[in-house]
Amino acid sequence: MKAVRYLALSVAAVVFLIPFYLVLRNGLASEQEITAPSWTFWPRSIRWENFALLFSDPAVPLVRSMVNSLVVAVLQTVGQLLLCGLAGYGLARIPYRYANVVLYLVVATLMIPAAVTFVPTFVVVSSLGWVSDLRGLVIPGLFSGFTTFLFRQYFLGFPRELEEAARIDGLGHWGTYWRIVVPNSRGFFAALGVIAFVTSWNQFLWPLVIAQDQDAWTVQVALSTFLTAQSINVSQLFLAAAVSIAPLVVVFVGMQRFLVRGVTETGIKG
Amino acid sequence: MRNGRAFWLFVGPFAIGLLVFVYVPIVWSLLLSFFDARNTVTPTSFVGLRNYADMLTDKPFLSSLGTFSVFAAFIVPLTFVLALALALLVNQISFMQAFFRSVFFLPTACSYVVASLVWKLSIFNGVRFGLANTVLAWFGAEPIAWTVSTSPPWYWLVLVTLRLWLQLGFYMILFIAGLQRIPHHLYEAAWIDGASRGWQTLRHITLPQLQTTSVAVVLLLLVAAYQAFDEFYNVLGTDRGYPPFARPPLIYLYYTALGSGGQDFGHGSAGAVILTLLIAGVTLLQGRVITR
Structure with missing residues (x-):
């Protein structure tokens, strides 16, 4: 019973965290990685330069x-x-x-x-x-x-x-x-x-x-x-x-x- | 006299603001609702109740009230049941309780705009690389054009799951607070009487003891659903895209009073008055039920 409870809570927690994961993944990936036909779980090389681009874009x-x-x-x-x-x-x-x-x-x-x-x-x-x-x-x-x-x-x-x-x-x-x-x-x-x-x-x-x-x-x-x-x-x-x-x-x-x-x-x- | 001065020293600044930014707008808009007020806030042509008659026979306005009802019919019971379930689960565990509570509450940090962004452009973007369609592809299903699909109206799934994610944690906290106010001796008495720890105590002790919280939650949910604006605006897009989609009342008012087709404050105000009366009715009912 206890195990079922923790299992249910863990599944729910993962679902709740997915949108946060998506914000980070999409924000740090390149455009090509986001639109690739197969899902990339995490960008192969994190594009930190996205930050610089974002803050300098008029x-x-x-x-x-x-x-x-x-x-x-x-x-x-x-x-x-x-x-x-x-x-x-x-x-x-x-x-x-x-x-x-x-x-x-x-x-x-x-x-x-x-x-x-x-x-x-x-x-x-x-x-x-x-x-x-x-x-x-x-x-x-x-x-x-x-x-x-x-x-x-x-x-x-x-x-x-x-x-x-x-x-x-x-x-x-x-x-x-x-x-x-x-x-x-x-x-x-x-x-x-x-x-x-x-x-x-x-x-x-x-x-x-x-x-x-x-x-x-x-x-x-x-x-x-x-x-x-x-x-x-x-x-x-x-x-x-x-x-x-x-x-x-x-x-x-x-x-x-x-x-x-x-x-x-x-x-x-x- | 001394008390009068002290009273106004404390209450005066707030009272003036309340007058200027709450009462003046309400009275002004009541006046505007009886005038032809296109692109002006100081109209001269009195039209009596015509704006009201127009609004109450206006198909899009009435259908926006219908939209609210459909939306509420899904979002209110779903949020209620799921928030209660999460609260019961979190309340029953001891190890990592704070962790789970924080995770479920964290979406409250996000605005509807950010959530709309994730839902529209990443989860339900309707192309093959979207998350929902990627998952569907694992099961061999065809991709679905979520936000632009009107038959079947998949966009409802997008809107309802978005709001669920954002508001579940908030209502879970309310239920947890309610659960913690239930005196423990009630459960002990029930166990001595032979009640099982699961369904029987839930039905005969927990749920009745949560009555005040439950009524508050339902009415908060109703009023919140009534005011839905952000996610409809951001997920479904501009007024051009609207006719085939459902739109809630505030979206309709926004386009009537402030949209690109010119500012029509007469009809906009009449609509606002109608909505205010409807919501005031619901809230009065809330007060009646809670104080009973």
Whole structure:
């Protein structure tokens, strides 16, 4: 029974790893090897020069689009944690006459996935003149009702004794939040932060809509453009894909604990 | 009064953004949906409900809703069963548990664009040297033109396996979290009562205890399938290739509102409103079921 279990898991694991193998194989092989009639398991001589070709090719703005993706993902992660964390704390802990009204307005947006409203959002963002602009890529994605709601739920369960001790020491709401609550909630911030980073890095529809000039492309838009183009260099495209996954593999290996926690938090309470 | 200031200090920046980037677009688009708004976002010609009537009698739009249903009918049960199976298997072993969990979770690091690239150009590229056709050739079968084959519609196999690979790990993690919340004494009690370790405990303890997780997973899957865009766009290609293929609602909206044939925000907005109402219905149902 145990052996059957391990056999099933091993077969599944191999199947799951095949696409990663294909990205590397195709990226490092020559065009002839990829299109050869018989399957070559691994390129006979690894073509490291593919890297040099990829980064020097003016038709593939890989470096530029990677930098764009990185800037967008970092700004969205930091911005979301900052804005939604503050708002979540205010909603959880500061008694105020209209707090419930604001909370209802936040919760109401949970029913409307951002992807479905991309047309209306595009209308607003384009009339602000933010098409093909960093602001248009970053800012509309910062105001996640979902993240704020998760923060509120988390802060509701934060130990009150810690906050009261801070209050006795003369700290106001602001001081309590930054000196006591945030330092004691690092794990939660890390969990939501990793999820925000991965989501931002991999998002496609919004950048496709808003980044119309080549200079504003994120790496996903760049890859997609060459994927749907007529003439493409297959091995270069796969190498670009490998390069685009690399930052996330680093995140996965380094922060898996937080990632798993983030998935559990965002999945179930959603 | 002091509380009011503190409250807005914390909530204000977020609330302003929510207003400008969520509520203003929704209201604006509600307005646009009653106007003839081709290539303009400040239209003047009021058409009443005509955009809605057009959309609800528009064959491609209705068929895009049908496409969503077909897609959901495959992807939701398949992901559910396979993710649960993986979670049960991973949860039962001790040696190399972390390794297997990581492997199944790793595809979450890939975007739909990268997965589309692998599926379209390497596994299912339709020529003899593609992986799927290479494997078929080992068994003496003829190559299949996967992504351009409409009868039989092999492209569905491409789209469904792609999404399975990308999302199984995510839902497996949710199921594992659910499994670990089941109190162990329930199993011990069942074993004392003579229940077998396999099917009986699964059916009478594990599955009932996983009810909350299961409902959440099904509804998350439904909403995610509804929003399918990336892989349809990248695997099936441009709007020129579309008529013979199925297209999900967001793809249709994308080409209506922002496609090469001109920007039609009136019809696009009406479509967005219809979709929003449908999804809001599903989510309300989710809230109802989970909080019950």
